[in-house]
Amino acid sequence: MREQTQGQQIRNSQLDFFEIRDSEFLTHCRSLAVQIARRQGEVSINDIRKHIQVPSGTHPSVLGAVFRTKQFRKVGLCEASHPEAHARIVRVYELAE
Numbered sequence: 001m002r003e004q005t006q007g008q009q010i011r012n013s014q015l016d017f018f019e020i021r022d023s024e025f026l027t028h029c030r031s032l033a034v035q036i037a038r039r040q041g042e043v044s045i046n047d048i049r050k051h052i053q054v055p056s057g058t059h060p061s062v063l064g065a066v067f068r069t070k071q072f073r074k075v076g077l078c079e080a081s082h083p084e085a086h087a088r089i090v091r092v093y094e095l096a097e
Helices: 006-021 023-040 045-049 060-065
Strands: 072-079 089-095
Touching: 006 023, 006 060, 023 045, 023 060, 023 089, 045 060, 045 089
Parallel strands: none
Antiparallel strands: 072 089
């Protein structure tokens, strides 16, 4: 197994924290992701953002944890569609089942 960089360790630690603190919100987002992937064949965080509002007091980076389960498999990349992301690259997924 490849050793994680310090940046990856920090990111993963934060995402692990979100898994606990925001589990209900993430479960809802994952359910939406499954529905969208079944309908469209693939899904990105752009699709999820169309159907949710990040709860007040929750940093939007919590959305980074949505696709951290084995039920999703990365299949591509696209640009983030919300203006605050400054067109950064986000992953596109399909269901792994």
